[in-house]
Amino acid sequence: MTGIRIAAPKTAVKGEVIELKAMIQHAMETGYRRDEYGRPIPRDILKHFECLYNGERVFQAELFPGIAANPFFSFHTTATESGTLVFRWVDQHGQEWSEQVQLEVIQ
Amino acid sequence: MAHKLRRRTVLKGAAAAMSYSCLPYVWAAPEDVDAAIASLFAGRIPQPGRVTVKIPPISENGYSVPLSVKVESPMTRQDHVVRIAVFAEENPIALVASFELGPRAGLANIQSRIRMGDSQRIRAVAEMNDGSLWSGYAFSIVTLAACVI
Numbered sequence: 001m002t003g004i005r006i007a008a009p010k011t012a013v014k015g016e017v018i019e020l021k022a023m024i025q026h027a028m029e030t031g032y033r034r035d036e037y038g039r040p041i042p043r044d045i046l047k048h049f050e051c052l053y054n055g056e057r058v059f060q061a062e063l064f065p066g067i068a069a070n071p072f073f074s075f076h077t078t079a080t081e082s083g084t085l086v087f088r089w090v091d092q093h094g095q096e097w098s099e100q101v102q103l104e105v106i107q
Numbered sequence: 108m109a110h111k112l113r114r115r116t117v118l119k120g121a122a123a124a125m126s127y128s129c130l131p132y133v134w135a136a137p138e139d140v141d142a143a144i145a146s147l148f149a150g151r152i153p154q155p156g157r158v159t160v161k162i163p164p165i166s167e168n169g170y171s172v173p174l175s176v177k178v179e180s181p182m183t184r185q186d187h188v189v190r191i192a193v194f195a196e197e198n199p200i201a202l203v204a205s206f207e208l209g210p211r212a213g214l215a216n217i218q219s220r221i222r223m224g225d226s227q228r229i230r231a232v233a234e235m236n237d238g239s240l241w242s243g244y245a246f247s248i249v250t251l252a253a254c255v256i
Contacts, residue, residue, distance in 0.1 A: 017213030030222070032199065058211045066195055066203035066222050068171040074218035078211050 003070075004099040006087055011104045012079035020051060020059075022087045023072040024097060030065040046071060048090040053103075054083035079105045140194045143201035144232055144242075147192055151240055153232045158191075158243030160231045169223040169253035178215035178233040178241070188215040190234040197225035222253040 003025030012018050024046070031043025043065065050060040058077045071089075082105045088098040144153065161175040180188045187210040193203040203221050215233070223229075230244040 053211070056211075058209065060207045061219075062205040064200050064202050064204060066193075066198050066200060068220040068222050070220075072218070072220050074216075075206070075208065076212050076214040076216060078213040080211070 002097070004087070004097065006085075006099055006101050008085060008101050008103065010102070011106060014079060014081075014105050014107050016079045017076050018079050018103075019074060019076055020085065020087075021072070021074045022049070022051070022099075023070060024089050025070050026089075026091075028063075028065065028067055028069045028071060032065070044092065046089050046091045048088075049073060050088050051075070051077070052086040052088065053077060054081065079103065081105050138199065138201040140196045140201045140230060143194055144192075144230075147202065147205070148232065148234065148240055151238075153240035153242035155242055157241040158231050158233050160193075160229055160243045160245040162229055162245045162247045164247060166223060166247045166249045168251050169225075169249040170251075171220045172223050172247060172249075173218070174221050174229065175216070175218045176231045176233075176243075180215045180233075180235065182210055182213055182215055184210045185236075187212070187236050188233050189236050191215070191217060192232045192234075193219075193221065194230045194232070195221065195223060195227060196230070197227035198222070199224065203229075223247065223249045225249060225252050 005023045007021035009018050026046050029041055029044040033041045035041055045065055046063050051058055059075045084100050085103055086098055086100045090096050157179045159177040162172055166172045176191055178188050188208055190207050192205045194201045195203050206217055226248040228244045228246050232240055232242045234240055
């Protein structure tokens, strides 16, 4: 489970509102399904997603089984300064995945 | 005759297995959305308006339905959205996701993909920094339900 895809602009004008898109490969197993032998498949979901802009959290989401497999989020942030955007996911067991991209802000 | 019966049995078995694998092992009754909203927002009641929910009117696949929520807000430090919560009335767990944003977002527009256990209303509630709650909804007919959300 390493498939992370981020769509973010490489450059932006200072003060511009940019759209960020993030997707991660994850089954988001609801815990309501059974396998072919009729045994319940245990719940296994991502619980948390956040986006950090130079260390400051600009967006976060709490996820429940109602979020589709391979969770996708699109949201916005204002370009304030050049730096790093970190996208971070945490599952119900505490395991983490993250990806980062660079953003150059033109004054 | 014996041959025909065997074929029928096999078909029945296959059909049963398919439908069975789709049944939840605990039949999760839909949660009361109003109660879920009240518990998340400490009993405050949202007023209709300012929130636009977009989902396809007909969803062919309830396992992944594109959702868009827009909230009318200037998104300034003085007046902005702090939280957007999405609820599905017919899902076993009414709360689908809760998003937290702030004045740095610039725009209170979010998109995601959700599971829908049945044709239903999807409701979104936005909490402003002054504590006011606003809500909007959209309806979608689901042809293939995410039978187990």
